[in-house]
Amino acid sequence: MGSRRIERVAVLGSGIMGHGIAQISAMAGYRVTMRDVEQQFLDKAMERIRWSLGKMVEKGRISSSEMDEIMGRISVTVDIERAVKDSDLVIEAIPEEMRLKKETFARIDALAPSHAVFASNTSTLPITEMADATKRGDRFIGIHFFNPPQLMQLVEIIPGASTSTSTVDIAMGYVRSLKKEPILCRKDVAGFIVNRIFIPLVHEAAWELKEGKASMREIDAGFKFRLGFPMGIFELADYTGIDVVHKATKEMYSRDRKVVNPCPLVEELYAKGHYGQKSGKGFYEYGQGSYARIELSMQEAERYDPVRLLAVAINNASWLISNDVAGKEDVERALILGMGLKEGIFAIAGRVGYARLVDTLRALRIGSRNEFYEPDSWLLNLVKSSS
Ligand code: 3HC
Numbered sequence: 001m002g003s004r005r006i007e008r009v010a011v012l013g014s015g016i017m018g019h020g021i022a023q024i025s026a027m028a029g030y031r032v033t034m035r036d037v038e039q040q041f042l043d044k045a046m047e048r049i050r051w052s053l054g055k056m057v058e059k060g061r062i063s064s065s066e067m068d069e070i071m072g073r074i075s076v077t078v079d080i081e082r083a084v085k086d087s088d089l090v091i092e093a094i095p096e097e098m099r100l101k102k103e104t105f106a107r108i109d110a111l112a113p114s115h116a117v118f119a120s121n122t123s124t125l126p127i128t129e130m131a132d133a134t135k136r137g138d139r140f141i142g143i144h145f146f147n148p149p150q151l152m153q154l155v156e157i158i159p160g161a162s163t164s165t166s167t168v169d170i171a172m173g174y175v176r177s178l179k180k181e182p183i184l185c186r187k188d189v190a191g192f193i194v195n196r197i198f199i200p201l202v203h204e205a206a207w208e209l210k211e212g213k214a215s216m217r218e219i220d221a222g223f224k225f226r227l228g229f230p231m232g233i234f235e236l237a238d239y240t241g242i243d244v245v246h247k248a249t250k251e252m253y254s255r256d257r258k259v260v261n262p263c264p265l266v267e268e269l270y271a272k273g274h275y276g277q278k279s280g281k282g283f284y285e286y287g288q289g290s291y292a293r294i295e296l297s298m299q300e301a302e303r304y305d306p307v308r309l310l311a312v313a314i315n316n317a318s319w320l321i322s323n324d325v326a327g328k329e330d331v332e333r334a335l336i337l338g339m340g341l342k343e344g345i346f347a348i349a350g351r352v353g354y355a356r357l358v359d360t361l362r363a364l365r366i367g368s369r370n371e372f373y374e375p376d377s378w379l380l381n382l383v384k385s386s387s
Pocket residue numbers: 051052053055056122123124145146147148150151152195198230231236240244291293338339340
């Protein structure tokens with residue numbers, strides 16, 4: 001679309017991510033049309049937006065008249081043609097099923113203006129494959145937000161094989177206009193940057209639980225207080241959605257066995273419909289309400305050393321660097337902004353000691369005979385150069 005400005009944004013899907021993306025786009029002044037397949041989903045999404053904006057008014061971030069203006073910039077529809085026909089940017093946040101996404105993109109390719117950029121908010125699905133369902137591969141890109149989009153500062157930008165540099169610039173400019181920080185994920189790899197670290201962490205913690213190393217609360221507290229994450233890892237999985245974690249796992253694992261060591265506990269929860277906060281039960285149980293937290297204590301944290309979790313996170317972070325997906329600074333920054341880490345993961349690892357992390361990985365590799373634990377070459381070089 002050259003230098004033409006984005007004015008109208010269509011958001012397809014009004015779930016946890018879709019409603020948040022619609023909200024922050026409207027907060028940045030865009031006219032937004034949010035589309036879903038049933039009116040009841042749109043009603044629920046508008047209720048969530050009202051709650052979130054209400055919180056911001058409460059905290060003095062916006063005034064109540066601004067809240068009204070923001071709400072006024074969002075319209076909703078179940079009609080996909082109406083949603084995209086005047087759009088400059090379409091952001092897809094529908095369920096993580098490739099067939100559904102491709103069908104949707106192929107359909108809107110014929111309905112949206114030719115200049116419009118198409119973006120997918122997929123957690124893990126290949127951008128190039130989705131782009132291939134359209135005739136606008138050059139105007140197709142991954143724009144990956146983090147939950148909750150209203151509060152998380154990171155947005156990953158993932159070009160596909162045919163994405164043009166002007167589309168990358170448009171995506172970067174759009175993200176900056178939301179007052180968020182875009183980080184370029186140079187390759188369309190399974191899990192991009194953050195999910196390549198987050199999803200395997202959920203499974204690793206689940207293995208620790210299954211193997212009886214500590215209780216769920218102890219693992220969560222150790223993860224939160226000793227590594228500096230804002231939530232426990234099970235709490236975060238529930239918050240993100242066990243369905244999302246499960247689907248992301250399957251997709252990533254099918255593309256690359258080296259990316260995650262799936263623990264059956266996650267699949268078991270998924271099979272029972274225990275999707276986390278949204279269904280009232282996941283690893284934990286929840287009451288009613290739009291937002292719930294698990295109270296964890298420092299005493300619990302003292303009973304669990306999260307070295308195995310850190311080792312796995314650092315190993316996957318190193319893989320991203322050695323495969324030129326992102327540089328060390330971008331990986332550090334992505335985790336700080338996308339997962340709310342207090343400090344960079346390499347800074348934490350430096351204190352714990354890289355040699356100890358490599359020893360932990362080697363022991364896991366030998367014990368499990370699983371190549372997932374094989375220490376990455378970049379990490380091994382780091383240990384060599386610092387000894
Ligand atoms: N809009 C507005 N306000 C919100 C909100 C929202 N969507 N969600 C929560 N809040 C409010 C809370 O209600 C609370 O308000 P209060 O002070 O009136 O009670 C306030 O924000 C602060 O919340 P908390 O007290 O729970 O404090 P935190 O400091 O922990 O902040 C958090 C909350 C930002 C969610 C933080 O816990 C966090 O960063 N968690 C990690 C999230 C994360 O890792 N996300 C990425 C997951 S991976 C992903 O999304 C990728 C996908 O592809 C899978």
